[in-house]
Amino acid sequence: MGKLDDKVAIITGSTKGIGKAIASAFVREGARVVITSSRRSNVDAALYDFPGENVFGHVCDVSDYAKVEKLVESTVERFGKLDIFINNAGISGTFYNITDSDPQEWGRVVDINLKGTYCGCRAAMNYFLTSGRPGRIINMAGSGTDKKSNTPFISAYGSSKAAIARFTFAIAEEYKNAPVSIMLLHPGLVRTDMVGSENPTPEMKRQQATFQTILDIFAQPPSVAASLAVKMASEEGGCKNGDYLSALNGKRRKWLLFSYPLRKLLNRIDRTSY
Numbered sequence: 639m640g641k642l643d644d645k646v647a648i649i650t651g652s653t654k655g656i657g658k659a660i661a662s663a664f665v666r667e668g669a670r671v672v673i674t675s676s677r678r679s680n681v682d683a684a685l686y687d688f689p690g691e692n693v694f695g696h697v698c699d700v701s702d703y704a705k706v707e708k709l710v711e712s713t714v715e716r717f718g719k720l721d722i723f724i725n726n727a728g729i730s731g732t733f734y735n736i737t738d739s740d741p742q743e744w745g746r747v748v749d750i751n752l753k754g755t756y757c758g759c760r761a762a763m764n765y766f767l768t769s770g771r772p773g774r775i776i777n778m779a780g781s782g783t784d785k786k787s788n789t790p791f792i793s794a795y796g797s798s799k800a801a802i803a804r805f806t807f808a809i810a811e812e813y814k815n816a817p818v819s820i821m822l823l824h825p826g827l828v829r830t831d832m833v834g835s836e837n838p839t840p841e842m843k844r845q846q847a848t849f850q851t852i853l854d855i856f857a858q859p860p861s862v863a864a865s866l867a868v869k870m871a872s873e874e875g876g877c878k879n880g881d882y883l884s885a886l887n888g889k890r891r892k893w894l895l896f897s898y899p900l901r902k903l904l905n906r907i908d909r910t911s912y
Contacts, residue, residue: 641667642868643669644668645669645721646713646717646721647672648720649724649726650674650726651674651728652675653680653681653683653684654684654831655830656726656860657673659860659864660726660867663861663868665688667868667872671692671694673693673695674696675697676697676700681697682695694713694717700725700753700755700758701757702757703760706761707764710723710761710762710765721773721774722773723761723774724777724867725775727754728751729746730795731743731795733791733845734791739793747795748797751795751798755802759775759809763809766816766817767816772817773817774819774820776821776871777805777823778822778824780795781795781796782795782798783802783803803882806822810879819881821880823870823882823883823885824882824884825862825866828912829909829910829911830860853909854907856886858886859912860912863885866883
């Protein structure tokens with residue numbers, strides 16, 4: 639018996655990285671999952687890693703509400719219902735200071751991260767309220783969410799994640815009497831395409847050494863976040879509306895920091911990219 643048997647979940651931005659790890663964990667726990675990307679090639683490639691009838695791929699630009707609404711409709715048509723919606727899709731943008739940044743790119747980060755989360759929450763909530771089914775919505779925090787987490791050179795990303803936190807807690811309060819749990823998950827720092835660049839900007843090159851050290855200290859595999867997502871999505875996980883779980887909480891952060899010298903000495907820094 640899996641923790642998510644007979645559950646149907648949509649996980650946006652789930653053809654690679656953290657989203658794909660969450661999708662894999664959900665499938666192992668018995669869920670049927672819809673994975674998404676804005677690119678058909680990404681969806682098709684990811685489906686090779688999910689054989690069987692329990693995973694369905696859907697192309698979706700999460701910043702377009704009509705397309706997210708269609709995503710929910712297609713999921714219900716395919717699997718008969720929806721139980722869990724995870725707003726994981728996100729981008730970080732180019733590593734620039736604000737005066738060198740591109741206004742359109744800056745806005746695109748906010749559109750995907752913040753507006754995309756809004757679209758997912760609205761579409762999922764409309765389904766849950768209209769169908770009368772209980773549901774769970776999990777939004778993704780990140781650097782910028784916590785008060786001391788400044789995000790120089792990726793201000794659009796940090797600002798969007800701070801806003802997502804406030805948005806999540808706001809709608810959790812709005813629907814506190816509804817049979818829907820709205821929660822926030824911080825996946826921690828994971829080596830994905832989002833934290834790398836094939837064409838680093840001059841600013842990124844200047845900050846490269848510092849950034850690599852931060853990654854060496856705090857980066858974790860996406861399985862850590864995936865296990866928390868399972869906990870939040872399962873009925874036996876004990877999580878409730880308005881909860882916030884972090885893969886980089888105080889105790890975990892301290893352990894990673896204090897163990898870093900020994901891990902470095904023993905050459906046990908995991909630099910796997912996901």
